[in-house]
Amino acid sequence: MYLYDELKQHVRGRVEPVNLLRKPLEKGIAYYLGLWIFDDFFSEVRAEYLHGEYKFWFLNDFLELLKFHSLPSSTEMENLEKEIDKIDNLFVNEEGEYYDYLDSKEGNKLLLILYKACTARYEEEIKLIRPLYAEEFSDRILHDRQLCFYISQLLVEIGFDGDDDDTGPKQWVSREHWPERVKAILKSRDRGKCTSCMSDLTMELEAPIHIDHMIPLAKGGCNDIVNLQILCDKCNQSKSAKFMDVPSSIPRYIKRKSA
Ligand SMILES: [Zn+2]
Numbered sequence: 001m002y003l004y005d006e007l008k009q010h011v012r013g014r015v016e017p018v019n020l021l022r023k024p025l026e027k028g029i030a031y032y033l034g035l036w037i038f039d040d041f042f043s044e045v046r047a048e049y050l051h052g053e054y055k056f057w058f059l060n061d062f063l064e065l066l067k068f069h070s071l072p073s074s075t076e077m078e079n080l081e082k083e084i085d086k087i088d089n090l091f092v093n094e095e096g097e098y099y100d101y102l103d104s105k106e107g108n109k110l111l112l113i114l115y116k117a118c119t120a121r122y123e124e125e126i127k128l129i130r131p132l133y134a135e136e137f138s139d140r141i142l143h144d145r146q147l148c149f150y151i152s153q154l155l156v157e158i159g160f161d162g163d164d165d166d167t168g169p170k171q172w173v174s175r176e177h178w179p180e181r182v183k184a185i186l187k188s189r190d191r192g193k194c195t196s197c198m199s200d201l202t203m204e205l206e207a208p209i210h211i212d213h214m215i216p217l218a219k220g221g222c223n224d225i226v227n228l229q230i231l232c233d234k235c236n237q238s239k240s241a242k243f244m245d246v247p248s249s250i251p252r253y254i255k256r257k258s259a
Helices: 002-013 016-022 029-041 044-049 052-068 075-093 095-103 105-121 123-142 145-157 180-189 233-239
Strands: 210-213 228-231
Touching: 029 123, 029 145, 044 052, 044 105, 052 075, 052 095, 052 105, 075 095, 075 105, 095 105, 105 123, 123 145, 180 210, 180 228, 210 233, 228 233
Parallel strands: none
Antiparallel strands: 210 228
16 A cells, blocks of 8 residues: 555656656666655655654664665764664663653654755765665566556556546557567566466477566556566467456565465
8 A cells, every 4th residue: 555655646746757657668667666765765755744753763764774775974874873872772771751752842853954964965875876776676576476466456546547538548658569678577577487377488489478468458557567477379369358367476485474
């Protein structure tokens, strides 16, 4: 639901993604989702909006992210870190004071000042991290076929298929031929197997591999890679414009055991 809200806000709140999605996307919707989520994370609006413990957790994550990217230490970073340590100690020693402090105006104000000082200090570095974050984000999404399907569904639900003038769904991305890169990514994620019958298409030298829209185009599905999967010839012919269950693409050995 969080992603849904993020997406909805971006789609409805800004002009840019609307125009952007109607043009051919070079990197795909997952990459742009990563950019938007990153921008939201580093927005002062967010830091100001969050209160109490939420602000504290947010600043913890923020500091972790700066450190994860090995940014050089600075007075600004040290000040924020000191304050976070101080608040952490309150929690360990005197839980009541911890909440009182985080709910106080002074506490919130100080955290915000320290956050702003840090974002100003690392402005250039944060700009460089942005595309890296988006690439990693889209990489994670594209490996998970069910998550891709989920995002495709959200896009349809948001009503972002351009179907506002009764002429039927329009495509954001028009592609007559799938780029080789798209085919390679799909074959790799789907492990060369038909998503429906699981027959191994890499074992047959002549077997055609069909790129299928998980949500059919006629139902508002998009041409973006998040909506694509591979099917064998037979399954492709029987599927046509229907929906089918989308099985997970995550191998069993890395799936989390359910409790
Ligand atoms: Zn098949």
